[in-house]
Amino acid sequence: MDTQDIIQHFAEQTHPDELEQFDRASLQELVAKHETPFMVLDLEEVDYQFKSLQAALPNTKLFYALKSLSHPELIKRLKKLGSYFDLATIGEVELVESLGITGDQCIHTHPIKKDKEIKRALEFGCTRFVVDNFAEMQKFYPYAGQVELIIRVSFRSPQAVVDLSRKFGCTLEELPRLVDDAAAHGISVVGLSFHVGSQSMSPMTHVNAVRSSVAAMKVMSHVDWKFLDIGGGFPIVYQESVSPIADFCVPINEALAELPQGVDVFAEPGRFISGPAMIEVVSVVGKAKRGARMWYYLDDGVYGGFSGQMFDHAAYPIAPLKPFDPTGEFFPSVLAGPTCDSIDVVAEDIELPELEVGDILIGKQMGAYTIASATEFNYYPKPKVVVVEDIFDPESEAL
Ligand SMILES: Cc1ncc(COP(=O)(O)O)c(C=O)c1O
Structure with missing residues (x-):
């Protein structure tokens, strides 16, 4: 699935308000307040x-x-x-x-x-x-x-x-x-x-x-x-x-x-x-071109909030927060977690616009069997959970 498909896929989610979870302005506000990685639980x-x-x-x-x-x-x-x-x-x-x-x-x-x-x-x-x-x-x-x-x-x-x-x-x-x-x-x-x-x-x-x-x-x-x-x-x-x-x-x-x-x-x-009640917000902390693919290293991975990829066989929709031109250039990319283990890969063969260190990515449908089975391998702490009343509401403060 390429990025456009993913964005389209978000649009087809369970109810129209879900699109608003990708209201970039509200998410940017949360990012300004909380250090990544963090999860947002929307009551x-x-x-x-x-x-x-x-x-x-x-x-x-x-x-x-x-x-x-x-x-x-x-x-x-x-x-x-x-x-x-x-x-x-x-x-x-x-x-x-x-x-x-x-x-x-x-x-x-x-x-x-x-x-x-x-x-x-x-x-x-x-x-x-x-x-x-x-x-x-x-x-x-x-x-x-x-x-x-x-x-x-x-x-x-x-x-x-x-x-x-x-x-x-x-x-x-x-x-x-x-x-x-x-x-x-x-x-x-x-x-x-x-x-x-x-x-x-x-x-x-x-x-x-x-x-x-x-x-x-x-x-x-x-x-x-x-x-x-x-x-x-x-x-x-x-x-x-x-x-x-x-x-x-x-x-x-x-x-x-x-x-x-x-x-x-x-x-x-x-x-x-x-499942649908939580998203995860992560940052790109490093990047490297290895062979034909761009590798982006995130500040959380399968030993943390993405643990459901291992234990629950889940593949979460994930997309960059920064606006990008859907008709622009996309590159075959790998999203990897931060630990030293090579199985710590969140998405392989994903087509993405070029990302920079510090860019934010959002993983969706990440409430079920994620933080519940996260570990602190390599002494990376589990992502904290920010609870909001309604992520769509710009007035909604973290609880
Ligand atoms: C006994 C029992 N009940 C309920 C559940 C929840 O299932 P689900 O998350 O598929 O709704 C599980 C999941 O493992 C279970 O073992």
């Missing part, structure tokens, strides 16, 4: 993403998956919006607790836990846990009467960028035996869950998983099913276009309409809410 964008998904899944309770981005300001905003929370670790339990969220607003979705993690979540008041195997079920024997279990089923997702069902989830064949094991120990099983994989490009993966779950619930009609948790996986635009979320969810809602009466629906979105 207005959090509102937009949450409300869009809630409108697309009107009968579904949204449990935000903290693991994608756990910035306290984002969590506080989601709490205000009426979101629930999906937790997986003691750290996440303690973070939401410190922000005034209560256990009944949360589910604990990690299929593998230490006893101390179960105890800490219970002490917090979170009583709904996910289980997907017999060894895990045994850990709950002492807590019969105190917990409600959701059994996670695996549905493989070759179309997802990150196929989470490789690692977690029981088979549909194992499911009745797990349900029986729970019943034999006086433990209530109240729901089923699945995760079709992150950045799932086709809604049919959700649809098929919903249909199989509905069928399983109907076969095991002796269980008092209260919930179906359809996980996360809702996609956002990186380099490839994706369906608008309203369209993406139409067949999913149709499949959900077949659920037995009285079964509530949960979802655990992470990326869809956090």
